Amino acid sequence: MIMSTIAHKLQAVDATIHAASKAAGRDPASVRLLAVSKTFPAAAVLEASAAGQHAFGENYLQEALDKIAAVAAALPGVAPEWHFIGPIQSNKTRPIAASFAWVHTVERLKIAQRLSEQRPAGMAPLNVCIQVNISGEASKSGATPDELPELARQVALLPNLALRGLMAIPEPDTDMARQRAAFARLRALLEQLRAGGLALDTLSMGMSADLAAAIAEGATIVRVGSAIFGSREYD
Numbered sequence: 752m753i754m755s756t757i758a759h760k761l762q763a764v765d766a767t768i769h770a771a772s773k774a775a776g777r778d779p780a781s782v783r784l785l786a787v788s789k790t791f792p793a794a795a796v797l798e799a800s801a802a803g804q805h806a807f808g809e810n811y812l813q814e815a816l817d818k819i820a821a822v823a824a825a826l827p828g829v830a831p832e833w834h835f836i837g838p839i840q841s842n843k844t845r846p847i848a849a850s851f852a853w854v855h856t857v858e859r860l861k862i863a864q865r866l867s868e869q870r871p872a873g874m875a876p877l878n879v880c881i882q883v884n885i886s887g888e889a890s891k892s893g894a895t896p897d898e899l900p901e902l903a904r905q906v907a908l909l910p911n912l913a914l915r916g917l918m919a920i921p922e923p924d925t926d927m928a929r930q931r932a933a934f935a936r937l938r939a940l941l942e943q944l945r946a947g948g949l950a951l952d953t954l955s956m957g958m959s960a961d962l963a964a965a966i967a968e969g970a971t972i973v974r975v976g977s978a979i980f981g982s983r984e985y986d
């Protein structure tokens with residue numbers, strides 16, 4: 752059987768997830784792979800989908816909407832699960848609420864309220880993660896650990912959202928111990944929220960360069976782009 756490059760790379764990423772899970776004493780099935788297809792064409796998504804990949808992440812809304820439509824037209828009946836993982840402008844919440852199954856980048860209550868209000872009737876609640884800034888000054892994105900407990904409490908009350916957990920993009924670091932330390936901070940924040948009574952099951956953390964460290968610290972969704980689709984020409 753001739754395999755596409757994307758199919759090969761997916762297999763290699765699966766092997767990494769498997770090995771990192773085993774090393775951490777975890778069931779590999781407890782880690783979901785989100786294939787980040789931003790900047791790549793619908794054809795790349797179709798190729799990954801043919802290789803068995805189900806969930807795809809996108810950062811740029813217009814690009815995502817075009818791709819979602821193109822993939823739906825090419826694969827009637829086999830709809831992938833789309834996750835929005837980019838920064839959210841408040842005037843763009845309506846199409847996000849209508850076209851995605853998950854949003855990983857909620858960092859303000861106002862955005863969460865709009866997503867809940869604008870989730871179309873008849874659709875399942877929108878799964879959301881709160882993005883947390885675990886790198887301090889080095890990052891502008893995400894709620895601060897201080898504001899997280901109250902924000903999570905409020906988001907969890909919104910009727911058309913299902914608050915699933917936390918997401919972070921730590922500062923890039925090539926040292927595995929430091930990668931793990933950052934992910935451990937997100938895990939500790941999730942555990943605090945759970946101890947406070949919120950039923951959360953998701954840690955969205957780990958990308959191509961640090962997925963093994965993320966899995967060692969409890970990632971349940973790893974968001975992997977370049978290791979599957981190749982390097983991006985813009986970002």
Ligand SMILES: *Cc1c(COP(=O)(O)O)cnc(C)c1O
Binds near residue numbers: 789810836958974978
């Ligand atoms: C681009 C992106 C990824 C994937 O990054 P790679 O290094 O290509 O694996 C994951 N998460 C977010 C939020 C991204 O923007």
